[in-house]
Amino acid sequence: MAATTADQIRPASTALILAIGLAGGIMSGLFGVGGGVIFVPAMVSAFGLAQHRAQGTSLAIIVPTAIVGALTYAHTKPIDLSLAVPTAIGAVLFAFVSASLVHKVPAYHLKILFFVFVVISAVKLFVG
Amino acid sequence: MTILVIGALLIGVAAGVLSGLLGVGGGIVIVPLMALALGQDQHVAQGVSLAVIVPTALVGAVTNWRKGNVDARMAVLFAIGAVVGSVAGATVAAQLSGPVLRRLFAVALVLLGYRVLPASLRQDIRKRVQRLVPVGGAGS
Numbered sequence: 001m002a003a004t005t006a007d008q009i010r011p012a013s014t015a016l017i018l019a020i021g022l023a024g025g026i027m028s029g030l031f032g033v034g035g036g037v038i039f040v041p042a043m044v045s046a047f048g049l050a051q052h053r054a055q056g057t058s059l060a061i062i063v064p065t066a067i068v069g070a071l072t073y074a075h076t077k078p079i080d081l082s083l084a085v086p087t088a089i090g091a092v093l094f095a096f097v098s099a100s101l102v103h104k105v106p107a108y109h110l111k112i113l114f115f116v117f118v119v120i121s122a123v124k125l126f127v128g
Numbered sequence: 129m130t131i132l133v134i135g136a137l138l139i140g141v142a143a144g145v146l147s148g149l150l151g152v153g154g155g156i157v158i159v160p161l162m163a164l165a166l167g168q169d170q171h172v173a174q175g176v177s178l179a180v181i182v183p184t185a186l187v188g189a190v191t192n193w194r195k196g197n198v199d200a201r202m203a204v205l206f207a208i209g210a211v212v213g214s215v216a217g218a219t220v221a222a223q224l225s226g227p228v229l230r231r232l233f234a235v236a237l238v239l240l241g242y243r244v245l246p247a248s249l250r251q252d253i254r255k256r257v258q259r260l261v262p263v264g265g266a267g268s
Contacts, residue, residue, distance in 0.1 A: 014205060021206040025213020030221050031236050032174025033155030034181050037243050039206060043199075053199055055151070056192025060203040062153075062185040065210040066178045072218035073175030080172055083136045083162065084179040090140020091147070091154055091184045098148025105149055108246050114150055118241030121160035126234040128227060 016046070021061070029069045034062040135166045140180065147184070154181050156240050159233065170230040174221065 024038035036058040043054035070079060139161045143154040155177045162173035192198050221229055242250070 017202065017205040018209040021209025022213040022216075023209075024206070025210035025215075026217040026220075027213075027236070028155075028178070028210065029214040029217025029219070031155070031217075031233050032159050032177040032221075033240065034153035034185060035210060036153045037240055039210075041243075043202060043206075047202065049199060049202070052192075053197050056189070056195070056197030057199045057203045057206070059185045059189040059192055060198045060200075061206045061210055062181060063189055064207050065214045066181040066185060068211045069214040069218050070175060070178040070182060072215050073171065073178060073222070076222045077171065077175070079175050079179045080168075081179075082133060083166070083168070083172075084176045086133050086137040087140035087143070087158060087162075087176065088180045088183050090137045090142075091144040091158075091180055092140075092187055094141045094144030095148050095184060095187070096144075098145040102149055107149065108249075111150055111244055111246050112249070114146065114152070115241050115245050118156070118160075118237055118244070121164060122234040122237045122241070124164055125160065125230050125237070128230065 020046070024061075025065055025069075028062075028065050029072060032069070032073075034058075035065060036062060132166060136162075139165065143180070144184070150244055152244050154184050156237065156244075160237060163230065170226045170233060171221065174229075174233070178218075 020038065020042045024035035024042075027033065027038060028035035036055070039058040039061055040051075040054045043049040043057060044051055049057065073079060139158055142161065143157040146152055146157050147154055155174075158177040158180055159173045162168045162176055163170060168176070189198065224232070245253075
């Protein structure tokens with residue numbers, strides 16, 4: 001039976017948080033992603049944070065994680081700023097635009113469409 | 129050169145729009161598009177992705193902080209583990225060849241993308257899979 005205090009913040013074990021952080025960090029560094037896919041569900045289901053708080057906290061975790069990850073990549077080969085700067089400009093500007101559209105778009109079908117894009121990309125990447 | 133810059137800008141736009149609409153991170157959009165649409169090798173795509181995530185996550189973190197949506201204690205503890213993990217993950221990535229890293233990423237991409245699917249649909253898929261492949265104790 002599920003606990004009745006599911007929506008309250010549970011006493012979070014420090015060791016468990018560090019371990020989940022480590023797992024998310026490894027994924028972030030290994031694959032060049034943020035790691036929110038690990039942090040957000042962990043904070044919601046294991047530590048009882050509300051979804052929006054988990055997302056905000058996840059972004060705060062991702063900042064130092066991605067800085068260190070990017071620096072580690074740069075250690076082998078400098079980051080191509082002629083790619084990174086325009087990408088970052090587009091991403092930051094349009095994150096604001098899309099945040100205001102979020103209630104006007106049918107997310108359900110968009111998510112399925114996105115998954116199709118992901119699978120096709122994965123096959124292309126795998127086959128090379 | 130110029131075409132690459134325009135392509136990068138468009139990838140950023142796609143990442144920004146999708147992160148806002150679907151709640152996905154930038155990396156799941158940026159890495160495959162850098163690799164497939166702009167022909168960058170896997171290490172370059174992933175390094176650029178991390179560099180782009182820094183300012184985008186920073187803007188998001190500051191916005192959420194102002195709204196009181198950041199649990200500082202949780203963030204610090206997670207970040208300690210994550211920073212160590214990030215160095216480890218990036219160091220392992222540097223040891224792998226481009227083609228190996230790309231295939232590993234391709235597998236991770238499907239798993240990451242699956243998480244983006246609507247929860248109701250994921251539940252439905254899980255039920256169907258369990259019906260096809262009866263897992264011990266999962267039968268109803």
